[in-house]
Amino acid sequence: MSKGADIELIDVTKRYGAALAVESVSLKIPAGTYCCLLGPSGCGKTTTLRMMAGHESITEGDIRLGNTVVTDLPPARRGTAMMFQSYALFPHLDTVDNVAFSLKMKGVDKASRRAKAMEMLKLVHMDHLAERRPAQLSGGQQQRVALARALITDPQVLLLDEPLSALDPFLKIKVRQELKKLQLQLGISFIHVTHSQEEAMALSDLVVVMNGGRIEQAGTPREVFNRPATAFVARFMGDHNVIAGRVTAIGDDDMTFEVPGGASFRAPRAPQSGLEPGEPVEIAVRTDRVTLGAGAMPGCGLTGLVQNIEYHGQKVQVALNAPGVAEFAVQVPETAFFAAPLSVGDAVPLAWTPQDVHILKASPAA
Structure with a gap:
C-alpha cells in the first residue's frame, strides 16, 4: 500500500x-x-x-x-x-x-x-x-x-x-x-x-x-x-445528563444557576466562558457519577421522581424527572440496585460532586 x-x-x-x-x-x-x-x-x-x-x-x-x-x-x-x-x-x-x-x-x-x-x-x-x-x-x-x-x-x-x-x-x-x-x-x-x-x-x-x-x-x-463541548454532544454521546438554567451568582471558584422549576445548582466557575448573572448556562453530569440517597453538597443534587427502570445486566438505568429538570438518568450497579430496589413513582434524592460537573458551550448549530 x-x-x-x-x-x-x-x-x-x-x-x-x-x-x-x-x-x-x-x-x-x-x-x-x-x-x-x-x-x-x-x-x-x-x-x-x-x-x-x-x-x-x-x-x-x-x-x-x-x-x-x-x-x-x-x-x-x-x-x-x-x-x-x-x-x-x-x-x-x-x-x-x-x-x-x-x-x-x-x-x-x-x-x-x-x-x-x-x-x-x-x-x-x-x-x-x-x-x-x-x-x-x-x-x-x-x-x-x-x-x-x-x-x-x-x-x-x-x-x-x-x-x-x-x-x-x-x-x-x-x-x-x-x-x-x-x-x-x-x-x-x-x-x-x-x-x-x-x-x-x-x-x-x-x-x-x-x-x-x-x-x-x-x-x-x-x-x-x-468533556462534551455542547449539550448536543453530551446528549448524543449518551450517558450524560444536561441541566439548563440561568446564572444567578458568580463566586471566586464557582457559580450558581437556577432552573425554571426554582431549584438552584452549583458549577465550577469557568473564567473563559465569560458567563454573567442572568445569562443561560448548561451543565453535564455523567449518569454513572450520580449516586442515590441523601448527602448531596448544596447545589449538587436533587430529588427526582422515578419514571422508568431498565435492566442492562451489569447496570440498571433509572430515569427520573424533577421540577425544571426533565429526563435525568442514573446508572446504578446491578448489585447496588437490587440491594435497595426502586419502583416507578418513588421519590429519590440524588447527589453528585462539583468535580463531576462540566460546563457546556452553546451549540454552533443552535
Whole structure:
C-alpha cells in the first residue's frame, strides 16, 4: 500500500438549491488516523464523505490530500477510495473479478490484475472464496469483498459509508475489530461514517461529531465522552445528563444557576466562558457519577421522581424527572440496585460532586 497522507477540509460548504447540507466545515485528519464522522441522520456526515471522495461537488471551500488540492479532481484521480454502504458488487462477476474490476478499467492485463486481487482477498481473509459470486456470500463476506475492491486501488485514504450497518450485532463487533487491525496494518487513514456512538468510540482515534451540517466537536473518543463541548454532544454521546438554567451568582471558584422549576445548582466557575448573572448556562453530569440517597453538597443534587427502570445486566438505568429538570438518568450497579430496589413513582434524592460537573458551550448549530 502507498503511504497515507493528511486530508484537510478548508471551509467546505455544500448547498442543494436553498438547502444547506454542510456549512463551513474545516477539519484536518492526520495520515494514519482512524476517523469516525458521527451524528444523526441528516447531519451532513455522508455528504462530507462523498465530497472527500469526489462523488459530490463542493459549493464552496477546498479539500486537500497531502500537498494536492483535489477539490475539482474526479474520484479516480484523488488518491481516495470509497466503500459504499450497499457494497455495490457486480452480481454476474465472481469475487476475484469484482475486486479486480477497477484494474481492468485501467487496462491492467488479466494475470496481473487477478494476482493483485488475490493479494487483496488474502488481506481480508476471503481468498478461499475467490470463485464465488456475491449471491453465494453472506453479508459479512460481501463486505470484505467490497473492502478488498476499494483497497486494490492503493488509496492514501479509505472512505467508508456506514460499513457495518447491514451486519448483525455479533458480526459487527468481529468486523469492527478486523477493520481497526487492517487500518493499523496498512497505515493509511480510514474515514468512517456512522450514527453509532459505540462504533465510533471503539474504532476511532479521532471522533468528529456533526449536527445540522456543522462540526460540534472533534477530539479523541475519551475527550469527547468525558468533556462534551455542547449539550448536543453530551446528549448524543449518551450517558450524560444536561441541566439548563440561568446564572444567578458568580463566586471566586464557582457559580450558581437556577432552573425554571426554582431549584438552584452549583458549577465550577469557568473564567473563559465569560458567563454573567442572568445569562443561560448548561451543565453535564455523567449518569454513572450520580449516586442515590441523601448527602448531596448544596447545589449538587436533587430529588427526582422515578419514571422508568431498565435492566442492562451489569447496570440498571433509572430515569427520573424533577421540577425544571426533565429526563435525568442514573446508572446504578446491578448489585447496588437490587440491594435497595426502586419502583416507578418513588421519590429519590440524588447527589453528585462539583468535580463531576462540566460546563457546556452553546451549540454552533443552535
